[in-house]
Amino acid sequence: MDYYKIGKVEAIALILILMLNRLILTLPKNMYLLTGNSILINAVWVIFLMFLFVFLLIKISKKFVGQDLIDIAEFVGGKFLKVIISTAYIVFFVSISGIILRDFVEGIKILYYSQIPTWLLASLILVIPVVANLHGGNSVIKFNSIIVFITLISLLVILISSTTTYVPQKFFPILGNGINETFFEGATNIYAFSGFCFLFFVMPLLKSSKDFKKIGIISTIIGSIYLFFTLASLLFSFSSLVSVYEISPIYLIMRSTDFGIFFQRPDAIFVFTWILTLMSYLSVVIMFTSIIFKKITNIKTTKYLPYILVSLILIICLIPSNLAQIKTLEDTYYRYFNVVLVFIISPIILVIANFKKRKSMEGAKIEKNL
Amino acid sequence: MNNNIKQFFKKLFEYKDSTPYNFTLPETQEEKSELNTFSNFPPEEANTPNNSEAKEVFPTLSVNMEIIKSRYNTLINSDIIIRSFSLTARDKEYSAFLLYIDGMIDATSVNHFVLDPLMLRNTANTYKDSNIVETRTAISNNIVLKKVKKFNLADYIYKHLVPQNSVKKLTEFDEIASSVNSGNCVLFVDTLNIVFDIDAKGFKQRSVDKPDNEIVIRGPHEAFVEAIRTNTSLLRRIVNNEKLIIENLEIGELSQTKCAVCYMENIANSDLVAEVKYRLNNINIDYLTSAGQLEQLIEDNGKVSLPQLIATERPDKASNYLLEGRVIILLNGSPYALIAPGTFLDFLSSPEDYNLKYKFSNFLKMLRILAVLITLLLPGLYVAITNFHQEFIPTELLFSIVASREAVPFPIFFELLIMEISFELIREAGLRVPSPIGPTIGIVGALVLGQAAVDASIVSPILIIIVAITAIASFAIPDFSLGFHCRIARFSYVILGYLFGFLGIAITFSIHAIILCSLKSFGVPYLQPFVPVTKNFKGILLSPPWKRENRADFLNVKRQKRQDNISMKWKT
Numbered sequence: 001m002d003y004y005k006i007g008k009v010e011a012i013a014l015i016l017i018l019m020l021n022r023l024i025l026t027l028p029k030n031m032y033l034l035t036g037n038s039i040l041i042n043a044v045w046v047i048f049l050m051f052l053f054v055f056l057l058i059k060i061s062k063k064f065v066g067q068d069l070i071d072i073a074e075f076v077g078g079k080f081l082k083v084i085i086s087t088a089y090i091v092f093f094v095s096i097s098g099i100i101l102r103d104f105v106e107g108i109k110i111l112y113y114s115q116i117p118t119w120l121l122a123s124l125i126l127v128i129p130v131v132a133n134l135h136g137g138n139s140v141i142k143f144n145s146i147i148v149f150i151t152l153i154s155l156l157v158i159l160i161s162s163t164t165t166y167v168p169q170k171f172f173p174i175l176g177n178g179i180n181e182t183f184f185e186g187a188t189n190i191y192a193f194s195g196f197c198f199l200f201f202v203m204p205l206l207k208s209s210k211d212f213k214k215i216g217i218i219s220t221i222i223g224s225i226y227l228f229f230t231l232a233s234l235l236f237s238f239s240s241l242v243s244v245y246e247i248s249p250i251y252l253i254m255r256s257t258d259f260g261i262f263f264q265r266p267d268a269i270f271v272f273t274w275i276l277t278l279m280s281y282l283s284v285v286i287m288f289t290s291i292i293f294k295k296i297t298n299i300k301t302t303k304y305l306p307y308i309l310v311s312l313i314l315i316i317c318l319i320p321s322n323l324a325q326i327k328t329l330e331d332t333y334y335r336y337f338n339v340v341l342v343f344i345i346s347p348i349i350l351v352i353a354n355f356k357k358r359k360s361m362e363g364a365k366i367e368k369n370l
Numbered sequence: 371m372n373n374n375i376k377q378f379f380k381k382l383f384e385y386k387d388s389t390p391y392n393f394t395l396p397e398t399q400e401e402k403s404e405l406n407t408f409s410n411f412p413p414e415e416a417n418t419p420n421n422s423e424a425k426e427v428f429p430t431l432s433v434n435m436e437i438i439k440s441r442y443n444t445l446i447n448s449d450i451i452i453r454s455f456s457l458t459a460r461d462k463e464y465s466a467f468l469l470y471i472d473g474m475i476d477a478t479s480v481n482h483f484v485l486d487p488l489m490l491r492n493t494a495n496t497y498k499d500s501n502i503v504e505t506r507t508a509i510s511n512n513i514v515l516k517k518v519k520k521f522n523l524a525d526y527i528y529k530h531l532v533p534q535n536s537v538k539k540l541t542e543f544d545e546i547a548s549s550v551n552s553g554n555c556v557l558f559v560d561t562l563n564i565v566f567d568i569d570a571k572g573f574k575q576r577s578v579d580k581p582d583n584e585i586v587i588r589g590p591h592e593a594f595v596e597a598i599r600t601n602t603s604l605l606r607r608i609v610n611n612e613k614l615i616i617e618n619l620e621i622g623e624l625s626q627t628k629c630a631v632c633y634m635e636n637i638a639n640s641d642l643v644a645e646v647k648y649r650l651n652n653i654n655i656d657y658l659t660s661a662g663q664l665e666q667l668i669e670d671n672g673k674v675s676l677p678q679l680i681a682t683e684r685p686d687k688a689s690n691y692l693l694e695g696r697v698i699i700l701l702n703g704s705p706y707a708l709i710a711p712g713t714f715l716d717f718l719s720s721p722e723d724y725n726l727k728y729k730f731s732n733f734l735k736m737l738r739i740l741a742v743l744i745t746l747l748l749p750g751l752y753v754a755i756t757n758f759h760q761e762f763i764p765t766e767l768l769f770s771i772v773a774s775r776e777a778v779p780f781p782i783f784f785e786l787l788i789m790e791i792s793f794e795l796i797r798e799a800g801l802r803v804p805s806p807i808g809p810t811i812g813i814v815g816a817l818v819l820g821q822a823a824v825d826a827s828i829v830s831p832i833l834i835i836i837v838a839i840t841a842i843a844s845f846a847i848p849d850f851s852l853g854f855h856c857r858i859a860r861f862s863y864v865i866l867g868y869l870f871g872f873l874g875i876a877i878t879f880s881i882h883a884i885i886l887c888s889l890k891s892f893g894v895p896y897l898q899p900f901v902p903v904t905k906n907f908k909g910i911l912l913s914p915p916w917k918r919e920n921r922a923d924f925l926n927v928k929r930q931k932r933q934d935n936i937s938m939k940w941k942t
Contacts, residue, residue, distance in 0.1 A: 009903045112758055112871060124873060128880045135888040142887035142901045143880070268759035268872055275876040 005207040008215055010141050013148035014202060014284055015219040018195025020151050021281045023226060024274045025103050028234045028249045030331055031189045036176030039231050042186040047224040050193045053343060054216045057199060060350040063357050065209040069200035069346055070295045072353045085349065086296040089197075092341055093285045094309060096194075098316025099329050101125065104278050106323055107248055108271060122317050126310045128279035129286045133306035140287045141205075147280035152226070154273040155250070159229045162253045166236040191338040192227055196220070200346055201288050286310065427541050431465050431560035437543060438469055438558075449473060457488040457559065459526055469546075470555035476572025479534075480555055484568055487531050488557075494530045524562050532557070536569035548626050578604065581683045583850065588725040593683045598628050598702035604685040605632055605700075609692060613637075619650050621664070621701075625657035628702040629664070637695045637921070637929045645892055646697045646710055661704035668699075668710075670890050675858060677851035678891040680709035680716050687721040695927035697892075711891035713898050713924075715910060717849040718742070723912055732911040739910075741846035744839060745856040746882075749786055750863030750875050752836050756782050758871030770832070777827035783868040785829050789837040790861070792819065797841075898924040 006014075035042040064072050069089075074082040105121045113121055132140045175182055199216060206212060234249045237256060254267050286309050290302040299305075320326045424437050435452065442450045449472040456463045468484065487494065508515045528537060540546050541564050546556050553571035578600065581593035594601045602616050613635045620626045629650060633643050649668040658664055661681060669678040679699075682688055688698050688707045699708040709716075718738045723731040755762050756771060763771075778785060796815030800808050816838075823829045840860070847853035859882065866874030889896035899907045899922060906923045916937045921927050936942055 007902055108873065113873070116870070121873070124870065124877060127877060128884070131881055132884045135884050138895075139884050139888035142895070142897065143884050145901055145903075146883055146887070265761045268755075268762045272872040272876055275873055276880060279876065279880050 006141055006202075006205050007207055008211050008218070010145050011202050011206060011211070011215045012219045012222070013145040014141065015196055015198050015215065016148055016152075016223060017144055017277070017281045017284050018198070019193060019223050020148065020155070020195075020226070020277055021100060021104075022192065022194065023155070023230050024151075024250055024277060025100060025107070025248055026327070026330060027192055028230050030335075031192060031231065032234060032249075033331075034177070034189065035181050035186050037171065037173055037235065038176030038182040038186075039235050040171065040228070041174065042176075042182050042189055043228050043231050045183055045186065046189045046192060047220075047228065049187060049190050050196075050220055050224065053190070053193075053347070054196070054199075054220045056347065057350070058213045058216050060347070060354050061203065061212065063354060064203070064350075066204055068202075068204050069349065070292060071204075073349050076349055076353045076356060081349070083296050085345075086292045088341055088345075089292055090289050092197075092337060093289045094312050095316055096334060096338070097282055097285050098313045098319070099326060099334060101278070101282065101313060102317040102320055103326050103330065104274075105317070106326065107251070108275070111251075111271065112268075119314070119318055122314055125275070125279055126282065126314055129282040130306045130310050132279075132283035133286050133290065134303070137287050137291075140283045144280045144284050147276045150273050151277045152222070154270050155226060155230070158250060158254050158257070158270065159226075159233055161257045162233045162237055164258070165253075165256055166233075168236060170236050188335055188339050190343055191335050193220075193223060194334075194338045194342055195223070197338075197342040197346070198284070198288065200342075201291065282310075282313070425542055425544070427543065427546070427558075427563050427565055429561055429563045431467065431558060434558050434565075435467060438546075441543065441547065453485075455485070455489055457527075457531070458491060459523060459531065460521070464523070465560040467558050468555055469550055469558065470570070471550060471553070474553035474573045475555050475570045479570045479572060483533050484555065484557070484570065487533055488527075523559065524564055527557075527559065527566065532566060532568060534568050534570070538567040539564045540567050541565075548620070551626070552628070575600070584682060584684050584687070584721055584848075586684075586720070586722040586725060589684075589721055590686050592685055594685060594688075594700075594705045594707055596703050596705055598630055598700050601685070601700045601705075601707065602630055602632065605689055605692065605698065608685055608689040609634070614692070617647070619647070621650060621653050621655070622658040623654070623656050625659065627658045629658075630698075630700040632692060632698040632700065634692055634695065637693065637927050638697060639695065639926050639928065642695075642711070642892060642925070643697055646699065650699070658701070659703060661699075661701045661706040661708055664699065664701055664704075665708055668708075670892065674885055674889060675855045676714075676886070676889060676896070677717055677849060677855070678712055678889065678896070680712040680849070681706045681851070682709065682721070683707075684721050690721075690724060694921055695925045695929075711894040711925075713891065713894060714886065714896050715899075717852040718847075720848040728912045728914045735911060738846060738848060741843040742852070742856055744843035745847065745853070746860050747863060747875070747879075748840050748843070749790065749836060749860055750867035750878070752833075753782055753786060753864055754867035754871040754875055757868060771830070774830040774832050778830050779827070782833075783864065785833055786837070786864060789823070789829055789833055790840075790864070792823075793837055793841055794857070894924050898922075 031042065032039050064075075067075075070082055070086050073085040077084075101122055102118075105118055105125070109116070109118060109121060132143055180186075196219070199219075202215070203209065203212060206215075230250060233253050237253055238249075251267060251271070254270055255265065286306050289309055290305045293299070293305060294302050320329060428434050428437075435454075438452065439445075444450050444452065451470055451472050452467050453470075454465070454467040457466045458464075466488070468480070470480065524539070528539065538549075540549065540556070546565060546567070549567045550556055553573050555568050555570050557566040557568060559565075575597045576595050578592055578595055580591045584593075592604060594604065605616075606614060611634070615633055615635045617631045619629045619631060621629050631643070631647055631650065646668075653664075653667050655667070658667075665677075665679050665681065666672060671678065680691070683706050685707075688709060691709045692698050697710045699710065701708075718735060720734065720738075723735070726734075760768055775782070775785075780788070792815070796811060796819075799815070800811045803811055820834050824831050824834060844853050844857055847856060859878075863875055863878045866878045868874070870877070886897055887895075887901065895902065898904060900910060904923045906920045908917075919933055919935055919937075920930055921932050923930065
């Protein structure tokens with residue numbers, strides 16, 4: 001697969017794609033269920049944590065220009081750690097994609113395609129990642145840039161138009177389910193930014209490594225704005241009873257918003273953009289998984305890898321037998337696997353790598369002085 | 371009388387050989403050789419004289435004549451003229467002959483400026499002198515030293531006897547054939563192993579006329595013609611700069627079609643120019659007759675129906691692109707110039723854009739983008755909405771659609787397919803019929819068939835509106851090839867829209883977008899400058915003329931700056 005060097009816009013789009021998918025699906029609802037009415041305070045807290053994380057990441061990545069997490073893991077713990085981390089990320093990407101796909105398919109099945117079997121809908125969506133990856137990494141990245149742009153605009157339209165239904169009194173009680181749920185347990189809501197795991201892999205693709213800082217900060221700002229306003233719409237527009245519906249909260253916001261006489265219910269057009277977003281996300285995931293897979297194996301080409309990965313995603317997608325299982329998987333497996341891998345293990349590896357690098361540099365200095 | 375009756379009956383009952391006339395072309399070489407063994411004709415190789423293998427011109431005139439005769443098959447070919455005569459040079463007579471193709475040379479020029487000076491006696495050819503010509507004399511120790519030059523007939527003819535502006539000396543028969551085929555006449559002289567290629571072209575050709583397919587209101591009304599030299603002169607006249615390079619190439623083993631690669635030496639990227647020439651030089655085909663054929667031979671991805679090179683019949687449009695750093699390819703015999711590279715936005719631009727105020731141009735550009743979207747998506751969306759997403763449209767409209775379809779027995783998909791295919795048929799028929807009947811076809815097709823189909827309850831009136839809007843939108847796409855692509859691609863949107871609603875549309879749209887993202891035209895990504903975003907990207911709309919400081923950065927041109935930051939100095 002060929003990769004060209006990407007600019008800031010494409011990199012930001014790569015980082016945002018997973019987050020947008022989660023926002024469209026059940027992420028806001030899961031966050032709400034944990035914190036209750038204090039969701040906005042929790043959102044500010046999570047955003048603050050996220051900024052800390054991104055600044056830390058920028059700082060500790062400075063010494064590893066042009067290297068991704070897999071290279072850094074190899075530097076820290078040799079091939080063993082490299083394989084462990086790579087495998088963890090491959091499992092993470094494939095399993096999360098399967099769950100997200102199933103979640104989405106169940107959603108559109110309820111809305112429009114009750115007659116079409118789940119496996120067929122999932123297979124249809126998975127055609128695009130295969131096609132995109134067969135056309136090369138460049139196509140995936142460019143395609144993703146277009147789709148993220150469209151999705152951001154469509155989400156913005158929904159969020160702006162939903163402001164007419166806001167009831168500010170729903171902000172109370174301020175601390176929602178309690179301080180513990182808002183700040184301590186609520187800190188796990190940082191998994192809303194799980195898409196930022198691509199930050200660990202985007203470095204070698206960048207045209208200029210100096211852009212890494214800007215990319216990290218801009219994508220955090222955009223992501224934070226969208227997260228905050230999505231949660232605000234959910235909080236101010238619905239009562240807590242409605243927000244536990246199984247259908248995507250953003251979809252509910254859209255359904256309850258008046259768009260004028262001609263487009264009475266434009267939800268289908270938004271669902272259309274979300275299908276595109278999911279397809280783009282799956283394409284990106286397969287691209288990164290292929291990159292990681294190539295790094296730990298000696299395969300000459302990743303040309304046929306998309307077929308295998310897509311098959312795995314489809315199998316995982318079809319494993320849960322009902323919606324309840326998917327929700328449980330999302331709320332437990334996805335949340336904790338994500339937090340542990342992306343926000344704990346990966347930064348720890350980077351910190352250790354920094355120490356190791358510093359030591360080796362100091363050692364080299366001493367040798368020079370001697 | 372009796373005899374006549376006898377003859378009549380004889381003819382009536384006479385045995386006639388009923389073997390039918392049966393001519394079959396052999397398909398394989400084995401079949402051909404089998405046929406040759408039974409045929410009375412000698413095998414093909416036997417007909418080919420060895421003379422045609424000769425490469426260099428011989429000093430003996432008769433040999434050259436034999437070679438030419440066999441090479442051109444003068445016994446069969448009626449328009450190949452070999453005019454034998456004796457030319458006088460320094461009062462000596464030499465046998466010579468002139469070779470040309472009747473109808474391709476200017477007879478007056480040949481008579482007055484080739485045959486007259488060579489055949490008629492005049493001061494130039496009757497001037498008497500010895501064969502020794504002194505060039506320099508020096509005296510050393512009372513000895514006169516003379517540097518002499520032997521009389522050279524070829525030089526003498528070249529310098530004194532052919533008063534033509536374009537005369538070349540050729541030595542190879544391939545060059546001679548190429549020159550004669552292009553309309554020149556060639557002079558063979560006995561004792562000389564070179565020939566004189568005299569430019570005396572005089573064939574009939576179309577004069578520069580108004581463009582037929584790219585009509586503008588405020589722009590120039592000149593179009594390219596079939597003659598390559600006229601086209602290059604049109605470009606030269608507009609560009610008006612000596613840095614315009616026009617390189618000639620020949621494509622086609624047999625046709626040797628002349629092709630010109632034009633670029634601005636101080637602007638165009640050298641790698642781009644080299645790539646264009648590389649592709650053109652590496653086309654191994656027998657013949658090439660049109661720019662459309664050439665386009666397919668040099669484009670990056672032949673499997674995709676999207677246009678990858680801009681084709682234009684307007685010299686002003688070609689010149690604009692030339693000055694932007696692109697490369698123009700002209701082909702002899704084709705009134706279209708090819709411009710490389712071509713990006714998606716270029717196919718949405720019209721030559722009128724630069725002639726109008728930028729606000730008008732941008733409005734038109736937005737309309738064209740809308741036209742592309744309507745052409746691609748509208749029929750598919752109609753099918754998807756009516757089958758899967760009925761809640762999308764107002765209830766009243768939905769009722770009217772349902773009411774209008776009440777008497778129609780077919781599913782919407784089939785109904786739409788009937789109308790779309792009918793429309794394509796009408797369009798194709800309108801192009802093929804003689805021009806006076808063209809409008810009649812339109813009236814018959816659009817009004818009579820449409821109305822009749824609605825009355826007969828084959829299709830619904832709303833569907834007629836959908837198909838009509840799609841058709842009008844497809845005509846608003848400025849590039850013919852892009853319009854064609856959209857027309858074909860919309861069928862896939864219709865099919866998948868019918869099967870899976872918006873999911874199907876999303877799948878088709880994604881595949882379409884992925885193809886667009888993966889395409890490149892001569893090394894330039896097809897969606898430049900917006901995917902990936904380039905440094906000087908100012909949006910897809912045209913900026914005001916005073917803000918067009920830079921050339922497109924994706925072309926990586928030698929001269930990035932197009933104008934000063936403050937171009938309207940009179941205002942400052």
